[in-house]
Amino acid sequence: MKPVSSQINAKRKIQIALLRVLCGTSAVFTCALVLFLLVYILAKGIPNLSWELLSTKPSYLSGKIGILPDILNTMYMIAATLVFVLPLGVGAAVYLTEYAKNKKIVAVIEYAAETLSGIPSIIYGLVGMLFFCQFLNMQTSLLAGALTLVIMNLPTVMRTTQESLKTVPQSYREGAFGLGAGKWRVIRTVVLPGCIDGVITGCILSVGRILGESAALLFTAGFAHTLNGFFAGLGSAGATLTVSLYVYAKEQGEFGVAFAIAAILTVLTLLVNLLAVLAGRWFKRRQNHE
16 A cells, blocks of 8 residues: 555656646647637738739729828827826826825825726726817817827736836835936936836737727727828827728728728737737846846
8 A cells, every 4th residue: 555645746747747737728729829829810911912002002992902091090099198198107107106195095006007007998988078179169070080009908008017116126215215316317317227128018918908908999080081281180089000901801892901900000009019028028137137
């Protein structure tokens, strides 16, 4: 008869082996699913890409399709959103981490931010339509869509900056205070440069979410395929790439164009993720050298 300890060790070995098999299977399944989606979208989309499609605007008289206005509208949306969300998110994170004394208020604000990040985007679109488009009389415009995306991305920028601020050693602050620097000077010259990687990470994550958002923009930015300059475009309705994908696939049945836009969005998403990895490595190397 085997000892009890050897029986326990045998059961533990079996459990560990099963756990390894399950983890390996999950990893393989996840990688296979990602590769399948990438290959399928790129294989369907790349053959439909052409210079004419990328560099012209649609003409309803001739039936020609072009997505240049949609590409520009996406760039306008990213720029307008980041202009608002970065100062608000970084400023809120600095206040909560460096200035706020009441921990209960900080906890309430952090809980509210986490709640905002979990709300479905379609609800943001409904609120943005009622508040920005109708109450503030902005009508359906890229600016109304950008302000809606500001509210959506504010928790991401704020939380990533907060976590990065907490990684700055307290000794850096104490050393600067010991040299006679004031509170704001310490934050501006010591704390913020030490957490710039968190700010850039939040910015890149926000860009990724802006690229993939469609539900909120359908209510607030509209789906016009008009070619405008930056300031004129912000005051008028316009479709981003994701909204255009929905319109061409669902409303017009142009699945070739839809897959071409999907391929562009896939490549842009991969580039954003690659940029996030490279930025993290660069800042880590710089901190190690310092």
